[in-house]
Amino acid sequence: MASSGFKCIQKKTIAFQEQLRETGRYSTELSKKRFYLPSFLATPIFAMKMGKLFVKTSLHAHQPDFMEKRWSVFGMYVMDYVEKLGGHIELDGFEEISKLGRPAVWVSNHMSALETYMFPPILMSWPGLAIILKEDLAHYPFFGKVVKAIDPIRIQ
Numbered sequence: 001m002a003s004s005g006f007k008c009i010q011k012k013t014i015a016f017q018e019q020l021r022e023t024g025r026y027s028t029e030l031s032k033k034r035f036y037l038p039s040f041l042a043t044p045i046f047a048m049k050m051g052k053l054f055v056k057t058s059l060h061a062h063q064p065d066f067m068e069k070r071w072s073v074f075g076m077y078v079m080d081y082v083e084k085l086g087g088h089i090e091l092d093g094f095e096e097i098s099k100l101g102r103p104a105v106w107v108s109n110h111m112s113a114l115e116t117y118m119f120p121p122i123l124m125s126w127p128g129l130a131i132i133l134k135e136d137l138a139h140y141p142f143f144g145k146v147v148k149a150i151d152p153i154r155i156q
Contacts (some may be wrong), residue, residue, distance in 0.1 A: 016125075017125040
């Protein structure tokens with residue numbers, strides 16, 4: 001049974017994905033309650049939250065609905081943490097994906113590990129997601145379980 005916190009973030013994820021499909025954009029609400037902390041405080045707090053989330057995600061990765069329902073929700077937790085600690089998220093240009101009406105290819109040149117965890121709620125806003133990633137990632141602690149659960153195409 002899902003906790004009330006999970007159900008709340010699940011509703012937020014669904015609303016976020018609907019907004020992205022319909023408008024093609026998302027921006028952190030300026031009125032959202034945020035904590036503006038200096039980086040020497042925000043960084044360890046964020047690292048602790050992420051560590052807890054990695055473990056939690058890996059524990060849920062074995063569940064049959066992980067890819068379809070839970071993976072996006074865990075990504076939304078990351079976006080929520082970023083915003084609560086004072087970060088501003090702005091996404092734009094996604095209206096073109098909705099206009100296509102057919103599958104699209106997403107290519108990512110990662111700037112940090114953060115977007116890896118923020119991608120699921122974004123990319124899963126459209127059906128038919130297939131992921132290609134390095135085989136090595138399936139052997140990472142915690143993250144490896146998630147990689148195996150999403151059943152990607154693995155390359156050397």
